[in-house]
Amino acid sequence: MARFHPLTVTEVRKTIRDAVVVTLKPEDGGDFNFTQGQYLTFRQMLDGTELRRSYSICSGTDEGVLQVGVKRVDGGAFSTWANDTLAPGMVLEAMAPMGSFHTPIMPEQGLNYLGFAGGSGITPVLSILKTVLAREPASTFTLVYANRGVNTIMFREELEDLKNLHMGRLSVIHVLESDAQDIDLFTGRVDAAKCEALFAHWIDIDSVDTAFICGPEPMMLGIASALRAHGLSDAQIKFELFASAQPDRLARKVLNAAGTSAAKSTRATVTMDGAARGFTMDKEKSLLDAALENALDAPFACKAGVCSTCKCRVLEGEVEMVANHALEDYEVEQGYVLACQSYPLSDSIVIDYDQ
Amino acid sequence: MSDEMNIADYLAQGGRLTNPTNVPARYRAELMKIMATFVDSELAGAAGFADVINAGPGIKERIAAARIVLEKTDNADRVLRLMGEFGANTDRYANHHPWSDRLPRDTGPGTRRSAHDMRLSVLNYPLNGWADAVVMNLCMGLGVCVQLEELVKVSYQPLAEAIRGILPAERHHAELAEEGLVRLLAEGADLTGSLAYWHPRVAAMFGDVAADRMAQLRAWGLRDRGGADLQAEWQERFDQALIRLGVT
Numbered sequence: 001m002a003r004f005h006p007l008t009v010t011e012v013r014k015t016i017r018d019a020v021v022v023t024l025k026p027e028d029g030g031d032f033n034f035t036q037g038q039y040l041t042f043r044q045m046l047d048g049t050e051l052r053r054s055y056s057i058c059s060g061t062d063e064g065v066l067q068v069g070v071k072r073v074d075g076g077a078f079s080t081w082a083n084d085t086l087a088p089g090m091v092l093e094a095m096a097p098m099g100s101f102h103t104p105i106m107p108e109q110g111l112n113y114l115g116f117a118g119g120s121g122i123t124p125v126l127s128i129l130k131t132v133l134a135r136e137p138a139s140t141f142t143l144v145y146a147n148r149g150v151n152t153i154m155f156r157e158e159l160e161d162l163k164n165l166h167m168g169r170l171s172v173i174h175v176l177e178s179d180a181q182d183i184d185l186f187t188g189r190v191d192a193a194k195c196e197a198l199f200a201h202w203i204d205i206d207s208v209d210t211a212f213i214c215g216p217e218p219m220m221l222g223i224a225s226a227l228r229a230h231g232l233s234d235a236q237i238k239f240e241l242f243a244s245a246q247p248d249r250l251a252r253k254v255l256n257a258a259g260t261s262a263a264k265s266t267r268a269t270v271t272m273d274g275a276a277r278g279f280t281m282d283k284e285k286s287l288l289d290a291a292l293e294n295a296l297d298a299p300f301a302c303k304a305g306v307c308s309t310c311k312c313r314v315l316e317g318e319v320e321m322v323a324n325h326a327l328e329d330y331e332v333e334q335g336y337v338l339a340c341q342s343y344p345l346s347d348s349i350v351i352d353y354d355q
Numbered sequence: 356m357s358d359e360m361n362i363a364d365y366l367a368q369g370g371r372l373t374n375p376t377n378v379p380a381r382y383r384a385e386l387m388k389i390m391a392t393f394v395d396s397e398l399a400g401a402a403g404f405a406d407v408i409n410a411g412p413g414i415k416e417r418i419a420a421a422r423i424v425l426e427k428t429d430n431a432d433r434v435l436r437l438m439g440e441f442g443a444n445t446d447r448y449a450n451h452h453p454w455s456d457r458l459p460r461d462t463g464p465g466t467r468r469s470a471h472d473m474r475l476s477v478l479n480y481p482l483n484g485w486a487d488a489v490v491m492n493l494c495m496g497l498g499v500c501v502q503l504e505e506l507v508k509v510s511y512q513p514l515a516e517a518i519r520g521i522l523p524a525e526r527h528h529a530e531l532a533e534e535g536l537v538r539l540l541a542e543g544a545d546l547t548g549s550l551a552y553w554h555p556r557v558a559a560m561f562g563d564v565a566a567d568r569m570a571q572l573r574a575w576g577l578r579d580r581g582g583a584d585l586q587a588e589w590q591e592r593f594d595q596a597l598i599r600l601g602v603t
Contacts, residue, residue: 039374054376098440099374100513217360221368235519239512241373286380302443302451304387304473309444322384341384 004043004093005030007066012086015154019071019120020083021058024092026066034097036061036105036131037124037212037240040068041095046077050293053078056123056214056240057097058155060130069154071120099124101240103210105131110138111209116190116223118146118215121242122154125214133166142203143172146190146219149179173202190219195226205230214240266317266344272296272353281344287312287319287351288339298353303340310339317349366575371512375441378511382575383441386511389577390438391473393506395452397431399474400495402454403482410485416538419531423492426524433517440513457481464555475560483549489535490549493596494557496529501589502560510576536600546602554593561586 011023024040026032039056055068070082086092101124113132117125122145129141147153153174163170174181175190185197199205211232213223220241227237269278270291281290288310291298300310305323314335319342327336339351362372362379372378378386405424411417431449439445452472458479465476477495482488503525507518539546563582564572572578597603 041376052376054374100516101373217362217365217370221365221370224369224371234507234515239371239373241371241377284380286384289380300442300444302387302391302438302448303383303441304391304438304443305384309447322381323388343380 003030004095005032006091007032007094009086009088009090009092011088015069016152018083018152019069019154020086021067021069022082022086022092024066024068024094027091030094030096032066032096034061034066035099035102036127037101037238038097038099038127039101039124039240040097042078043093044078044081045295046081049077050295051078056099056101056127058123058126060127060134062131062134069120069123069126071154099240101212101214101238102128103238105135107135107137109136111136111140112204112207113139113141113210113212114203114205114208115141115143115212116146116215116219117143118190118219118242119148119152120154121214121216121219121240123214124240125212126155126158128212129170130162133162133169140169141171142208143170144175144190144198144203145172146175146177146215148177150176173198190215191222192226192229193222195223199226199230205232208232208236210236210238212238212240215242217241266346267348268344269348269350270294270296270298270353271351272298274354283344285343286340287337287342287344287349291339291351298339300340305338305341308338311336312339312351312353313337313355314342315350315352317344317346319344319346319349363574366510369510369576371510371515371576373512378441382577385572385575385577386509386514387438387441387443388473389506389509390434390514392475394431394435394438394448395454395472395474396478397427397434398449398452398454399472399478401425401427401431403457403478404488404492406455407482407485407488410488412485416485416535419535420488423528423531426528430521430524433521434514437513437517464559477553477556477560480552480556483552486539486544486546487549487552489532489539490546491553491557493529493532493536494550494553494593496525496532497592497596498557498560498589499525500529501585501592505578505580505585508576508579533596533600540600540602550597550602558586558590561589 006027007024008027009022010025013021015021034057039054041052041054044051055070057066058069059065059067070079072083073079115125115129125143129143132139132141145153159172163172173186175186175188175194177189181187185201188194211227213220220239224237265280265282267278268281268290269276277294277296279294288298288300298310308327311327314337319337321337321342323341324332324338327338401424404420408417408420408424411420435445435448438448460481460483462480482491503518503522507515507522509515536546561582569578569581
């Protein structure tokens, strides 16, 4: 099971005005050896709420450091905190590296990699390209890097240094949305049409063996469709979605909306180990997730409605159990539900784990 | 075009989700169900087959059976690890169910699952000796391939990639079964009883889901083809295998 381990912050470095690179040292426990392109999931209490956020590792596997890049997201609680408050000496908690945004590194192979990164989506792509360039001397990497303007390009100087270090093997194409460049091709957004233009004039798409895409949703769709149109198979295209709507932003929006419409949230009272706790929860959240986010040590194992570890009883109010593969009919009649599969319908609910 | 996009629209347009933090709650519930069904089926399948390894008539057969048990367990592990990234307790999960439990042999075919785990219904039925196990492995192996070729298109990228890695081994298991049947038939084995027993039980695993739920699963990129369609594909492959084997 995924567990959290402490990591000490050894450095917080600003890369651009609203992004930091955080260097971490694992304290005890947990295997933090990572594969290029993986991410860390952090857990942090902010304003009494437990937040979990994932950030990609941006260091290469041969650099001997563990670094993540955190870009401030408008209204993002964790990213704002990391940019404003995080300092060397502080301790963060993270799970061991996860993610499959990588392909096997083989020193003897000479492949042509094509990477697309949008904004802070550069972080895992940077880890991959550094690792590829260091470990596969015969491989090349072409990076298409989309940003709003010159001053929002993370790792710009580091990429220049890498180009010089691996002469002729790394090419970087900056596509800027708002800053005009000498060549029209490099201005605008990276969508399917832009990819077509790049493939026609700049990138030999037929020679590409593997493509990596990391960015927000529309960019992922546009690039993937262009790559498929040029014959790349699903096995050749690796995705890492940097969702524009990470949950803390969603939660905030819902919270604001809750002021005008009470129907989006529920007042929950949860009894566990003899003590009752009350909190307000989003109706789009399962009872289990809401309990965990409110620092209750709610039991669970599969989170799939299978194992019945999260069984609890609804004493008041109404919930919808979207799946049940564990409870008997008579248990359901008595008001038992699986917390991992249950979503509130009424504006207030009372849940008991002790019965 | 803006940087922001509703995740439902993104999925409806063929977008991929890539880690637990960008997966919406209800999507996750359906995804976990799909993964649990896979893991439970592999573990139950491996456990059932483990019991017949010693029934193999020769070393070669026993190696093939042991290999199937090993690889199915390994395939379960690969997907269980993805469930672990969502917070499932993988150690507890793997030992949560008596995977080798089966219903009485004379239980009629049906789509009812065991109350305690998510294995496909066909894996609730017991094997009856070596030849029966090989027949089941062919019927089921072909069915698993049809199901996995569907699952490899799933919108949760880590699962799609895990399945892509798993498919060759599962295809090979069906091939091993066919080779085994060639040998059994050459020795004059009568497979009619086993074929009649397993065919309807494997067919039942392609059960259709309600139309509105199917529409939702499709919109999320978690399902593509309907159960009837998949079953027809399986039937076609099964018929072809029987023709190759000279059994009609």
